[in-house]
Amino acid sequence: MTRSPGEISRAAKPRPLRGDAPDGSASGREGSDFLAQMAACSHERVRVARAACPESELLRRALATATPPALRLTPGGFELIAEMKLRSPAVGRLKGGDEDIAARVNSYARAGACAVSVLTEPSRFDGSLEHLRAAAEALRPLAVPAMRKDFLVDPYQVIEARACGAGGVLVILRMLSDAEAMSLLGRARELSLFALIETFDERDIERLHGLVSTLGGTGLLAGVNCRDLATLQVVPGRLEALAPLLPDSIPRVAESGVGSAGDARRLAQAGYDLALVGSALMRDADPAALAQAMLRAARSARSGGECA
Numbered sequence: 001m002t003r004s005p006g007e008i009s010r011a012a013k014p015r016p017l018r019g020d021a022p023d024g025s026a027s028g029r030e031g032s033d034f035l036a037q038m039a040a041c042s043h044e045r046v047r048v049a050r051a052a053c054p055e056s057e058l059l060r061r062a063l064a065t066a067t068p069p070a071l072r073l074t075p076g077g078f079e080l081i082a083e084m085k086l087r088s089p090a091v092g093r094l095k096g097g098d099e100d101i102a103a104r105v106n107s108y109a110r111a112g113a114c115a116v117s118v119l120t121e122p123s124r125f126d127g128s129l130e131h132l133r134a135a136a137e138a139l140r141p142l143a144v145p146a147m148r149k150d151f152l153v154d155p156y157q158v159i160e161a162r163a164c165g166a167g168g169v170l171v172i173l174r175m176l177s178d179a180e181a182m183s184l185l186g187r188a189r190e191l192s193l194f195a196l197i198e199t200f201d202e203r204d205i206e207r208l209h210g211l212v213s214t215l216g217g218t219g220l221l222a223g224v225n226c227r228d229l230a231t232l233q234v235v236p237g238r239l240e241a242l243a244p245l246l247p248d249s250i251p252r253v254a255e256s257g258v259g260s261a262g263d264a265r266r267l268a269q270a271g272y273d274l275a276l277v278g279s280a281l282m283r284d285a286d287p288a289a290l291a292q293a294m295l296r297a298a299r300s301a302r303s304g305g306e307c308a
Helices: 005-011 033-052 055-064 101-111 129-144 154-161 178-190 203-214 238-245 262-272 279-284 287-303
Strands: 078-085 115-119 144-148 168-172 194-199 220-225 252-255 274-277
Touching: 033 154, 078 101, 078 194, 078 279, 078 287, 101 287, 115 129, 129 144, 144 154, 144 194, 144 220, 144 238, 154 168, 168 287, 178 194, 178 203, 178 238, 194 203, 203 220, 238 262, 252 287, 262 274, 262 287, 274 279, 274 287, 279 287
Parallel strands: 078 115, 078 274, 115 144, 144 168, 168 194, 194 220, 220 252, 252 274
Antiparallel strands: none
C-alpha cells in the first residue's frame, strides 16, 4: 500500500543535507553539482534558442505539427520505455554519431516498447533536438511516442519537444522548485504530452505526492532513478526500497540499473509498471531481443509465472 506523504517523512526520513532549500529543490542537496552544471547549460541553451525563435513563434510551430501518438499502457501489465542515447556520463560513449536513429527506434517499437526516450542534452550525452525529431518521425507510423529526455528548466523546452514531434517529456524534480515543476507540467498538459517525473529519494517522492495531489494524475508517470548523483553509479536495492513510497494512482517507472530480463522480473515483482532502459539496450548486440526478453520476464512475474 502506498504511504501518505507524512508517513514517508516518518518512515524513511533522509539524512540532513547542507543548504537544503525549504521546498526540497536542488540547492545544496547531495549530487547537486552535476544537476547544477546541467541546469546552467540548459538555461544557456534556452537563452540562445529563445533569441533565435521567440516563444510565441515556437508555440505556433508546435501547434501546427501533427498530434503525436498517445502513450498506451495496459492496466495491470508491464511496459518498456526504450532509450536512444549516444553517450552516458556513467559509462562513456555508447554509439557513434553515425548511428541510424530511425532504424534503432523502429527496432525498439517493433520489439514492444510503449515509448522511446531520446536524449537531447548535447554536452554530456551527445544528444540533440534533431535526434528527437528523427525518432519521432520514424515512430509516428508505428503509433509509438518519443519522449524528450533532458535537463529541462523552462516551459520553452517543453514546447521545443512538441515542435519536434515528441509525445512526452522527462521532468527531473530534484533540480526544480515546486513552482518550476508545476510550470513545466502545466505546459506539458496544455500540449497533451505525458510527463515522466523523475525522483531520487524519499524527499523527492514526498514532493511528488504534493504535485499529484494538486494537478491530478492525468498524463503523469512516477519515476525513480537509482543512480547516486555524486558518483553516477547505480545504488543496489534503491528501486525496491522506494517503490512502496510512490503514489499508486499513477504508473510507476524504474529508471537506471535495468540491464537484464532478471532485473525486469524483479522490478515488476517490486511493484513497478514500467522500466526505462537505456545503456543496456544501446550496448547489446541484439537490443530487440533483449527488450522482448525483459517484457516477457516482467509480464510473467505480473501474471504469477516463472518463465524468463
